[in-house]
Amino acid sequence: MSENQVIVTREGTYHLYKYKNENELERMIVEHSSEIFGSNTVYFDLKKKINSKSGFGTIPDGYIIDLNQDKLFLIEVELINHSIKKHILPQISNFIMALDNKDTVEKLVSEFYNNLPISKKIDKKRLRSIVNNWGIVIIIDEVGDPMKETNPLLEIVNFLSKHGEVKAIPFQTYRKNGAITDDHVHSFKSFTKEELEKEAKKWTFKWETVSVEKHLKKMPTELRNLFTNLGNKICCISPSVKEVHRKKWTTYQISSLKNFCTVKVLNDCLEINLKTDESIFSDTKGISKKIKRTPSWTFxxxxxxxxxxxxxxxVTLVEQAYKAIAEK
Structure with a gap:
């Protein structure tokens, strides 16, 4: 993420801070746990190993007991610039296996019971039920862009969600005058049911497809032949190219996460959007122009x-877009 991101206030300008390591981010999570997870929760900063039945061990970064949902959340704190494939996937896989071990469940029940504050004390029977109703929260400095062709965190979240509730929450800090002092700003998704539902919708977003007949029916007659001929030539670039019709455009892709071109039908012409490698892209006639990517339109x-x-x-320009994506 760009370090030029800022928050402007009457008191001054705050720049996005890059955490030195995961421990620094984790300390901020502990400090602000009630704001992130809710007032009726308890954060346990327990650094003790839990084991699967076969002895696979792992140490979660923390635990949250949500007394509103009667649910346990295991906390994994990560930085996006680390190898999340090597860190998050094996770590959480070990979490899941450990929570299938009755001995681990009983060990956690005892730890939580002994460390619960008096104001939130509950019996072991309820605690046992909470531990068996678990979820995973990945707290990270940046979740990445769910709309990009390749998003390792999104892929991991989708995979792990088949085994239980898994959420990713971005937590960012903005600093003033180049240092973390009392005068700084935190930005994060509040861990409420409503916010989690919004986050889930973002991570599971899917474009709606329509039939080619319905798509063609909406076009002005004079553009139908132009659209059909263009589409046929794009599909001839490679056997791997697929043509998928959306409500407002047609996308051409190598796979569901690797689209390289879209065609929109306007009133008097076709608009073609391309994903390009600008270092080698060539448009000798100068008919295309650069556009800035957004989270929802990555062209x-x-x-x-x-x-x-x-x-x-x-089509020669579209071929360049195809090669740029195919070679990634």
Whole structure:
């Protein structure tokens, strides 16, 4: 994530802070646990190993008991620039196996019972039920962009969610005058039911597809042949190219997470959006222009074509977009 991100207030400008390590981020999570997870929760900063039946051991970064949901959340704190594939996936896989071990469950019940504050004391029977109703929370400095072709964290969250509730929550700090002092700002997703539902919708987002007949029916008659001929030539770039029709455009992709081109039908022309490698992209006629990517529209260039005679050159640009994605 860019270090140029700022928060501007009357008191001054706060710049996004890059955590030195996971321990620094974790200390902030402990300090602000009630704001992140809710007032009726208890954070346990227990650094004790839990084991699976076969002896696979792991040490969670922390635990949250949510007394509103009667649920246990194991906390994994990570930085996006680390190898999340090597860190998160094996760590949480070991969490899941350990919680299938009755001895581990009883060990955790005793630890929580002995460390619960008086104001939130509950019996072991309820605690046992809570421990068996578990979920995982990954707290990270950046969740990444769920709309990108490759998002390792998204892939891991989707996979692990098949085994239980898994959520990713970004926690970021903005600092003033170049240092963490009492005058700093934290930004994060509050751990409420409503916020988690919003987060889940973002992570499980899917575009709606429509039939080609329905798509063609909406087009002006004069553009149907232009659209069909262009689409046929794009699909001929490679046998791996798939044409998928959305409500407002058609996307061309190698896989569901690797689209390289979209075609939108406007009133008098077709708009083509491309994902490109700008270091090698060549447009000798200068018919395309650069555009800035957004979280929901991850394309780099756009061009319009109005007639059949423009198709062949446009396809040479689309081919470059295909190669840029196919070679990743």
């Amino acid at each position: 780099d260039r756009v061009l319009n074509i109005h007639s059949e005679k423009e198709i062949d050159y446009a």
